[in-house]
Amino acid sequence: MKKWMMAGACAALVLLACFKIGLFEQTTTAEQTADHAKVTSESTNDTATSTPETETFIKVGKGDRTLYTDASFTTPLATVNGGELTEYLSKTAEAYQVRTNDGYTGYLSTDDGTEVTKTIQEAPSDLSDAVIVLDPGHGGSDTGALSNDEQTEEKTITLSTAKKVKAELEKAGATVYLTHTADELVPLADICTYSEKKQADVFISLHADSTEYANEATGITTYYYYGEEKSLAQSIANSFSDLPLESRGVETGNYQVLRENLQPSVLVEMGYMNNDEDLSELTSDTYQQQIADSLTRALTDYFK
Numbered sequence: 001m002k003k004w005m006m007a008g009a010c011a012a013l014v015l016l017a018c019f020k021i022g023l024f025e026q027t028t029t030a031e032q033t034a035d036h037a038k039v040t041s042e043s044t045n046d047t048a049t050s051t052p053e054t055e056t057f058i059k060v061g062k063g064d065r066t067l068y069t070d071a072s073f074t075t076p077l078a079t080v081n082g083g084e085l086t087e088y089l090s091k092t093a094e095a096y097q098v099r100t101n102d103g104y105t106g107y108l109s110t111d112d113g114t115e116v117t118k119t120i121q122e123a124p125s126d127l128s129d130a131v132i133v134l135d136p137g138h139g140g141s142d143t144g145a146l147s148n149d150e151q152t153e154e155k156t157i158t159l160s161t162a163k164k165v166k167a168e169l170e171k172a173g174a175t176v177y178l179t180h181t182a183d184e185l186v187p188l189a190d191i192c193t194y195s196e197k198k199q200a201d202v203f204i205s206l207h208a209d210s211t212e213y214a215n216e217a218t219g220i221t222t223y224y225y226y227g228e229e230k231s232l233a234q235s236i237a238n239s240f241s242d243l244p245l246e247s248r249g250v251e252t253g254n255y256q257v258l259r260e261n262l263q264p265s266v267l268v269e270m271g272y273m274n275n276d277e278d279l280s281e282l283t284s285d286t287y288q289q290q291i292a293d294s295l296t297r298a299l300t301d302y303f304k
């Protein structure tokens with residue numbers, strides 16, 4: 001099992017204003033008590049020099065779908081988030097038996113999911129051997145959250161910061177890709193596909209938060225979706241401890257770029273756009289560089 005596998009914890013979320021304009025999909029997660037494993041590496045061939053092990057998931061169709069206690073779908077068991085990569089256990093003619101991220105084992109109609117197979121990656125033992133995909137949140141017509149005076153857009157901050165993070169990670173020898181380098185909108189599904197195509201050892205989406213009322217919240221929050229990503233998220237949250245803005249720790253977040261991402265992934269809200277003090281940090285080169293230094297330090301430790 002990969003080092004990033006770990007049992008999940010739980011948290012209900014306050015919705016964020018990243019999706020003020022509705023492009024950034026988020027739904028509140030209920031308690032997540034999952035012991036979900038993203039990996040189902042039950043290869044039948046354990047001999048040396050065998051073909052690469054693969055892991056199979058059942059990707060739930062768009063929108064919420066129903067999980068049943070039985071393969072004839074008589075008794076509903078739970079609702080599963082659309083796009084979730086559930087653990088594949090077995091298959092009948094009309095049903096997949098799966099384990100969800102919430103820890104439910106049940107049956108999903110084959111019409112409600114598709115099989116996704118991925119080759120298991122060996123986790124690198126050093127950041128210099130790692131591939132990191134950075135996703136500057138929002139872009140183009142999707143501005144993200146706005147400052148209180150509506151003069152500063154989240155997308156500008158995320159792109160500027162991501163470029164600094166890339167430069168710092170590259171100094172440490174990592175191979176780094178940005179989902180976009182110019183001010184353009186990349187569809188969320190394409191972001192997940194890109195992360196997979198690049199075989200990211202870690203995927204990080206960068207954002208800045210907002211709340212309903214001005215100046216009511218402050219600080220940095222690190223989100224993950226699958227339980228095994230909690231340790232990565234925790235390492236990253238810990239690395240923000242000496243920044244000018246408080247690290248609010250880790251939370252589960254039902255974001256599409258995490259939920260539909262086959263690679264180990266986290267999303268960082270680097271501060272609040274509608275908090276004037278947070279904004280003065282978010283827009284400063286010094287703070288953005290501190291984020292870059294912190295993430296580089298966290299990933300250096302993570303891969304050791």
Ligand SMILES: [Zn+2]
Binds near residue numbers: 024
């Ligand atoms: Zn955002």
